[in-house]
Amino acid sequence: MGDRKTPLLDELEKGDWPSFVTEIKRAAAKNQGAADLLAQLECSYEEKIGHWKHGGIVGVKGYGGGVVGRYSDEPEKFPNIREFHTIRVNQPAGFFYTAKKLRQLTAIWDKYGSGLYNMHGSTGDCILLGTSTENLQPCVDELAEIGFDLGGSGGAMRTLGCCVGQARCEKACIDSMGIVHELTLHYQEVIHRPSWPYKFKIKVSACPNDCAAASARSDLAVMGMWRDSIIIDDEAVRQTVDGGFDIFNRVIRKCPSEALDWNQEEKRLIVRPEDCVHCMNCVNMLPRAISIGHQRGATLLIGGKAPVVKGAMIGWVLVPFMSMEPPYTELKEIIDKITDWWADHAKNRERVGELIDRLGLAVFLDAIGLKPLPQMVRAPRSNPYIFWKTEEVERRG
Amino acid sequence: MAKTDFGPPDYREMIPPIIRENYGDWKYHTVPRPGVLMHVSQSGAVLHSVRVASPRLVSSDWINDICDIAEKYCAGYLRFTTRNNVEFLVADETRLQPLIDELDERNYLIGGVGLSISNVVHTQGWIHCKSAVTDASGITKSIMDEMTGYFTGKVKVPARLRIAVACCVNMCGACHCSDIAIVGIHRTVPQVNDEMVSRVCEIPTTIASCPTGAIRPNPKTKSVEINPDKCMMCGNCTSVCPAIKIMDPVNDGVSIWVGGKVSNARTAPMFSRLAIPYIPNEPPRWSSVTAAVKSLVEIWAANARDGERMGEWINRIGWERFFDMTGLPFTDKHLDDFTHATTTFRSTTQFKF
Numbered sequence: 237m238g239d240r241k242t243p244l245l246d247e248l249e250k251g252d253w254p255s256f257v258t259e260i261k262r263a264a265a266k267n268q269g270a271a272d273l274l275a276q277l278e279c280s281y282e283e284k285i286g287h288w289k290h291g292g293i294v295g296v297k298g299y300g301g302g303v304v305g306r307y308s309d310e311p312e313k314f315p316n317i318r319e320f321h322t323i324r325v326n327q328p329a330g331f332f333y334t335a336k337k338l339r340q341l342t343a344i345w346d347k348y349g350s351g352l353y354n355m356h357g358s359t360g361d362c363i364l365l366g367t368s369t370e371n372l373q374p375c376v377d378e379l380a381e382i383g384f385d386l387g388g389s390g391g392a393m394r395t396l397g398c399c400v401g402q403a404r405c406e407k408a409c410i411d412s413m414g415i416v417h418e419l420t421l422h423y424q425e426v427i428h429r430p431s432w433p434y435k436f437k438i439k440v441s442a443c444p445n446d447c448a449a450a451s452a453r454s455d456l457a458v459m460g461m462w463r464d465s466i467i468i469d470d471e472a473v474r475q476t477v478d479g480g481f482d483i484f485n486r487v488i489r490k491c492p493s494e495a496l497d498w499n500q501e502e503k504r505l506i507v508r509p510e511d512c513v514h515c516m517n518c519v520n521m522l523p524r525a526i527s528i529g530h531q532r533g534a535t536l537l538i539g540g541k542a543p544v545v546k547g548a549m550i551g552w553v554l555v556p557f558m559s560m561e562p563p564y565t566e567l568k569e570i571i572d573k574i575t576d577w578w579a580d581h582a583k584n585r586e587r588v589g590e591l592i593d594r595l596g597l598a599v600f601l602d603a604i605g606l607k608p609l610p611q612m613v614r615a616p617r618s619n620p621y622i623f624w625k626t627e628e629v630e631r632r633g
Numbered sequence: 634m635a636k637t638d639f640g641p642p643d644y645r646e647m648i649p650p651i652i653r654e655n656y657g658d659w660k661y662h663t664v665p666r667p668g669v670l671m672h673v674s675q676s677g678a679v680l681h682s683v684r685v686a687s688p689r690l691v692s693s694d695w696i697n698d699i700c701d702i703a704e705k706y707c708a709g710y711l712r713f714t715t716r717n718n719v720e721f722l723v724a725d726e727t728r729l730q731p732l733i734d735e736l737d738e739r740n741y742l743i744g745g746v747g748l749s750i751s752n753v754v755h756t757q758g759w760i761h762c763k764s765a766v767t768d769a770s771g772i773t774k775s776i777m778d779e780m781t782g783y784f785t786g787k788v789k790v791p792a793r794l795r796i797a798v799a800c801c802v803n804m805c806g807a808c809h810c811s812d813i814a815i816v817g818i819h820r821t822v823p824q825v826n827d828e829m830v831s832r833v834c835e836i837p838t839t840i841a842s843c844p845t846g847a848i849r850p851n852p853k854t855k856s857v858e859i860n861p862d863k864c865m866m867c868g869n870c871t872s873v874c875p876a877i878k879i880m881d882p883v884n885d886g887v888s889i890w891v892g893g894k895v896s897n898a899r900t901a902p903m904f905s906r907l908a909i910p911y912i913p914n915e916p917p918r919w920s921s922v923t924a925a926v927k928s929l930v931e932i933w934a935a936n937a938r939d940g941e942r943m944g945e946w947i948n949r950i951g952w953e954r955f956f957d958m959t960g961l962p963f964t965d966k967h968l969d970d971f972t973h974a975t976t977t978f979r980s981t982t983q984f985k986f
Contacts, residue, residue, distance in 0.1 A: 248771055248917050250778075251781075254742070262694045263692040280916075281916040286758075286765045290763050297635070298638075299637065306761060306763070328647045330648075331715075333711060351692055399715065400714075403656060404682070408659075445896045485938070516897060517940075527661075544802065544804075584838060
């Protein structure tokens with residue numbers, strides 16, 4: 237740490253919430269890179285500007301991504317972060333760890349890197365923050381020895397992610413962790429060797445509560461779904477209502493499709509399954525009394541993304557229902573069709589949702605062999621500008 | 634050569650025996666106290682999960698500390714959540730209270746479950762990103778110092794509230810669908826270093842990167858020029874061409890967005906919408922941002938009905954009343970003029986005065 241003062245950052249050690257500044261200082265006590273990181277960050281706080289250079293490609297043998305180059309723009313002042321690269325380490329599905337595994341990880345990162353981490357990055361990787369170009373290869377080699385592989389970066393399939401699913405949730409319609417693990421192993425080539433126009437993200441949430449934020453941030457969202465009726469335990473409903481629960485305002489009135497009614501005489505909740513849109517509210521509100529149905533699978537949504545380049549999108553329904561049984565062959569087939577079409581047609585940095593927006597949903601569905609369904613739209617078109625194919629009309633005169 | 638492409642550690646080796654035995658068989662859960670989940674299996678097995686806050690950016694020492702705790706109380710098993718919390722997985726119920734006592738004693742914050750403000754999802758910021766307009770960790774820390782009571786359950790809220798911080802408009806994470814999103818923005822047109830462009834940038838790629846067509850070639854300088862009337866300061870060109878610089882410490886700052894959600898519960902997922910277009914960067918404590926977030930939370934908490942997320946509350950009362958109640962000015966900046974703009978214009982006379 238030396239004698240460099242960080243009065244601005246020290247302010248962020250005050251207060252009740254755990255402090256990242258304290259964490260950088262703990263790492264800085266053992267690592268010069270972390271110490272320089274702290275000093276450079278203090279400069280950013282003084283000057284209100286970042287001090288990392290644009291780009292710089294680094295790599296490790298056998299991989300086209302997974303490590304991200306980072307260089308200080310003031311290497312003379314902060315020589316220990318002249319190179320301060322990121323290693324994206326693919327997290328175990330559901331972010332489950334044993335203490336033993338984490339201790340192996342910290343031992344290696346203390347040896348080769350800053351001793352700083354993001355647990356976890358936005359996409360889900362365990363992010364190792366900061367090491368030299370020279371240390372990348374031995375670090376990645378030793379990580380491999382303890383069973384940690386790299387995640388994705390660049391124009392690749394990015395590290396997959398999911399909610400906790402069947403590991404610890406009664407609402408899970410699908411095995412989100414199992415699906416993510418299987419897809420991750422299956423798609424190692426496209427995760428590790430970027431060959432696409434831009435990133436492609438897949439996230440899996442085991443129910444429409446979407447705890448993995450799949451529909452907002454993944455090109456392909458896999459979301460658990462059931463297609464028969466919710467299951468109501470009448471006695472448990474009665475007990476909850478007798479206990480003072482406001483079933484009218486919290487459940488019946490909130491049902492978006494008015495699929496629920498209350499029989500006051502019998503104190504019984506009645507569902508019309510054909511009207512249910514699987515929103516989860518009643519299941520969430522009455523976890524002991526209402527549960528998801530028996531016929532379980534997933535809805536696929538396509539095109540979710542953050543604003544860059546053409547604006548943010550929330551994924552659109554692509555497949556209303558797909559069975560999800562290992563080894564998830566049908567899911568893999570549709571992923572391959574989607575990514576093949578997208579890789580063939582997209583411009584540089586064009587996400588699949590933007591490509592569909594540009595070329596049309598009908599063109600996309602045709603290319604991947606899916607039939608249009610009313611579940612895919614809020615409403616049919618309201619303009620008369622319909623494209624007719626030559627084979628759909630009689631030859632003119 | 635070392636082995637490659639073997640994938641992450643198998644989660645089946647990372648989960649505790651109680652989860653392995655009850656995988657897919659959980660029956661229901663309750664929240665016996667703030668920050669603690671109790672899951673009950675069809676088999677009758679009971680698993681307690683104790684959730685604690687993390688600063689997300691952590692040291693090896695911090696990880697080793699939580700490993701010590703997990704080994705002492707949870708046979709070494711723990712997990713992280715999608716919102717950067719840590720969960721200690723307690724299979725032996727007799728270890729639950731001693732765990733909570735030790736966590737309290739060591740000043741870990743237990744909370745973030747159910748009706749609460751959970752941990753902030755945020756991006757890298759000045760700490761380690763080249764395109765950061767602000768420091769996401771600093772803003773997060775400043776906000777959550779104010780919101781700790783909402784995390785631990787001391788202060789009650791009508792529904793969940795998700796806060797996200799993105800240090801630029803790339804919005805890593807699902808920032809654009811959060812109840813409250815804080816996003817770093819630029820307000821000045823990028824500057825082009827002509828000599829450097831001609832050396833290091835692909836001009837067609839640079840031109841194509843602009844979503845509004847504001848960039849055109851300048852054959853004289855073998856560079857490009859930016860039409861300031863068309864530029865919306867998104868920074869896309871700076872991602873593909875390092876010779877174009879957009880950072881402006883005087884004018885850069887953050888914007889605040891409200892009412893987004895990803896869950897399908899009750900209402901469909903929603904985007905966050907602009908509430909405050911600009912607040913200057915105020916390190917180290919971002920006091921204006923923190924005050925604005927606090928005020929938004931308090932107004933929502935005081936007025937929303939039970940179970941109503943920020944966006945659901947706003948949709949019920951209407952944006953006109955939202956701006957009225959919050960006292961925030963509604964300006965030209967709130968009018969969308971990008972790709973989906975017309976979908977936001979009101980085509981009904983159903984509004985409030």
